[in-house]
Amino acid sequence: MTQTAIAVDDVRKSYGDLKAVDGVSFTVAEGEFFGILGPNGAGKTTTLEIIEGLREPDAGTVHLLGTSPWPRDTALLPRIGVQLQATAFFDKLTAREQLHTFAALYGVGAGRVDEMLELVGLADKANTREDRLSGGQRQRLSIACALVHDPDIVFLDEPTAALDPQARRNLWDVLRAIQERGKTILYTTHYLDEAEILCDRVAIMDNGRILALDAPARLVRGLDAPTRVILERGSLTAADAKALPGADDVSEDEVSLTISTREAADLLSALADRRALAGLQVRTATLEDVFLDLTGREYRA
Template sequence: MTTSAITAEGLRKRYGDVLAVDGVSLQVETGEFYGILGPNGAGKTTTMEIVEGLREPDEGSALLLGEPSWPRNTDLLRRIGVQLQASAFFEKLTAREQIRSFASFYGVSDARADAMLDSVGLTDKAHVQDDRLSGGQAQRLSIACALVHDPELVFLDEPTTGLDPQARRNLWDLLRGINEEGRTVVLTTHYMDEAETLCDRVAVMDRGKVLRVGPPRELIEELGVDSLEDVFLSLTGREYRE
């Protein structure tokens, strides 16, 4: 493959007086596991939303799989999977009904939806409504909904936030498996151990800019610290955000 999974150049987005994204360029290669790190308000989510095609950038452009993500392109949408920060589920529907609904939007069969539900270990929760799922179960369902149409490129926005260590480790295995199947995975997270374990490369962002990009190991060596968390703190400072 000659085209990168994601090529974003010079993205800028202004909300009123705030420059949420200030000249972000990213290059994600096919099959890569890529992490976007940054404190709250760093512009991670807005960057993700522009790249995904949810928002129009004021400046710059984003290519996904060689095609511009804005304006909305339904053929491209069939090839990408997105898990949004909050679990976006239909009210009062059971786990199986949720994933079958999402499957139908992509023309995917119920059988395939049920298989996807099984692959995230939720078959025994198939008849449970969304508001009765635990945090980990809801995250797994939401990831399954993002993967049901077998996308080449997957975006996950803070998939492990609020989970207990067991649920996090299980989810890591799941995410690794997704990547090993050949999919490109882009993830945002607040957990540095997570990024260090999972990601081939990470981009550290703050104040709407990308500060540093590279494999976690190299960043740690480059800055002469012990962990990715130290890299993060030395790049973004220690004061409270938001």
């Protein structure tokens, strides 16, 4: 039977008139990759810091592995690993020396250090000073520091923020490898596409509240949004597109013609009959569409 690793019940935190966290509740199962999504200012980081025991909630309860993280419980600390938005490393130490230092704080043997460097893809940078690593490499080192004591729960606060697309994807491999080791991951991000790929379940937050919570695919399916078929402009006239079976709406700009449909198979078959498939793109709904439907506004990171 799957056990609950994290239980959050009606947590609230205000700063003056600002309700940073406004009645948040959810549970995370052991071994689950759980994402908290939302734009900047949604309350993600404050929620995470309360769960980690870094902030005291105004109301509500949190339990990690059956224990309250506030007040600070020193017996709980070795069982959690925390990677913050900004990590302060020790000056002038190499990647290996950084990890040795963090490992020593937990009484972890030196053999674990090389294992972590291998896991996060930094074995070849072990003797490179931290300040000479790239942004993506520093993020991976930060995650290795959070994992060096082999915690049961790993907290990652926007680990791919400010990384270039290639560095983000390299870090995705690291995050998948962490989950494959059976770790529970609680992760915040404002990249909806990333969460759609990585997370078992997601909670979409805005203005301190959870607007929706489920597996990404179920959230998207529940939206019942149309499929968009995008053609190169000139491959079909707007009038001809509107006459196609399954075409619900047609729009056109300077470079493309877009057909919205809820009968994609019929529409694509008709386009194939007309040899109008060159350059065709098919786009289904995404978590960004779910956010738009929930809030009535476009998502902005």
